[in-house]
Amino acid sequence: MTKGKLYAQAQNFRTQKVLTAAKFANKDVDVVTSAPPADKFPFGVAPAFEDGQTLLFGDETIAHYLLGDKLKAKNVEVGQWVEWGSGSLQRNVLAYVLPSVSAVEVDQATLNNAKTELFAQLEVFNKFLLSRTFLDGERLSWADVSVAFSLLPAFQHVLGEAERKKFVNVTRWFNTVVHQENVKAIVGALELPAKASTFDAAKFKQLSAKTQQQSKKQEQPKKEQKQPEPKKEKPKKEDEDEADEPAALEPKFVDPFAAMPAGTLNMDNWKRVYSNEDTATKAIPWFWENFDPEHYSIWYGEYKYPTELTKVFMSCNLITGMFQRLDKMRKHAFGSVCLFGEDNNSTISGVWVWRGHELAFPLSPDWTVDYESYDWKKLDPKDEKVKKLVNEYLLWEGDFDGKKFNQGKIFK
Known part of the structure; x- marks a missing residue:
């Protein structure tokens, strides 16, 4: 096996899981923090991995490929724990x-x-671990490593000293796993919190003040720049054919978003954070801290004709094709569109963010090809249910109102 490339967010716990698997398998993997190449990974799912002709996406799939038979990764009893942990x-x-x-x-x-849902699950897990050191047998297996990484964000943020004492068996088991040499080499020495993280009102005020300052700076008029004198047009010869005029004289695309107030949400910064930072603990909090409801809006779009969707790959091609035709919209828009279900029983829906408060597609004839195939609804960013919905589509995880997630694609 040649040295593989892993397209992933550097500090994401899913990335760390894959790198840990590589450590146990004694295999070299280079992390590339850019988005997966669209020609190789058309769905844009990260982490994504390439190794010669092998192209894989999804942390567990990549980890199992790297591990082979190590840590009993192919054992069915181990597999049940992996499924429970990652799901x-x-x-x-x-x-x-x-x-x-x-x-x-x-x-x-x-x-x-x-909190109640998680703690109820941890209580059962704590009882199970009362007389066990590892999840499957008497030795460390991939079940332990995989489940520990699923719990890693909880131990980093919401399981303080009091909570860790309540779930003492889970804490003991977790510490045993993360102190394994190959795990520690990736995650480092973890500093567990004294108290669970909570909403910080002081930080919220500080961020709000910072946002207002940025807004004022953007509103300051720019210095007038001296405009260059227009070049004189060369006289046209009488016998010159109109069809021979250069393409530069054709009407240029006019971006409807450009005439709208910029606001404080920097779309480039948002896309950079979403691509390079952990989605759960970094990107999503960044989005809600910086979202500008005065100048930007959030929309939900659902495909109108689910009964016409047959094969999964064909449904994904619909999403890809729409994204390609909306290329000129990328500068001031972002979307996460997901496919749910399976062959002959699937739906497509997504969450979009763009500048302004109008439905964007009718603003330019270049953008109208696909949008009428979707029902569009403007969302209220103050609504907690909306926040939950947006978080699920950004994370590609959640209950999705009962829909079974298949795969997703990001427009950025």
Whole structure:
């Protein structure tokens, strides 16, 4: 196997999971923090991995490929723990961690429900670990490593000293796993919090003041620059054919967003954070801290004709084709569109953010090809249910109102 490339966010716990698998397998992997190449990974799912002709995406898939038979990665008993950890447990961890580390005030009832769900699961897990050192047998397996990484954000942010004492068996087991030489080489020496992270009102005020200052700076008029004199046009010969005029004289694309107030949300910065930082603990909090509801809007779009969707790859091609035709819209827009279900039973829906408060597509004839195939709804960013929805589409994890996530693609 040649040295592989891993396209991923450097500090993401999923990235660390893959790198840990590589450590156990004694294989070299280079981390590339840019987005996965679209020609090789058309769905844009990260982490993504290439190794010669092998192209894979998804942390568990890549980890299993790297591990082979090591750590009993192919054992079915190990597989059941991996499935539980990366599915049920991880969903509950992030549902509680995300609002807890956010600098934006969240609905307390929503936060309490998330905490209750996670702690109920940890209570059962704690009883299971009462007389066990590892999850499958008497030695470390991939079950332990994978589940520990699913719990990593919780131990980093919401399981303080009091919580760790409550789940003493889980804490003992977690510490045993993260102190394994190959795990510690990737995650380093963890500093567990004394108290669980909570909404910080002082930080919120500080960020709000900073945002207002940035807004004022952007509103300051720029110095007038001397405009160059227009070049004189060369007289046209009488016999010169109109069709021979250069393409530069054709009407240029006019971006409808350019005439709208800029606001304080820097779309380039947002895309950079989303691409390079951990989605759960960094990117999503950054989005809600910096979202500018006065100058930007959030929209939900759902494909109108799900009964016409057949093969999954064909449904994904619909999304890819739409993105390609909206290329001139990228500068001031961002979208996460997901496919749910399976062959002959799927739906497509997504969350979009763009400058202004109008439905963007009718603003330019270049953008109208696909949008009428979707039902569009403007979302209220102050609504806690909307925040939950947006977080799920950004993270590609959650209950999605009962829909089964298949895969997603990012427009950026």
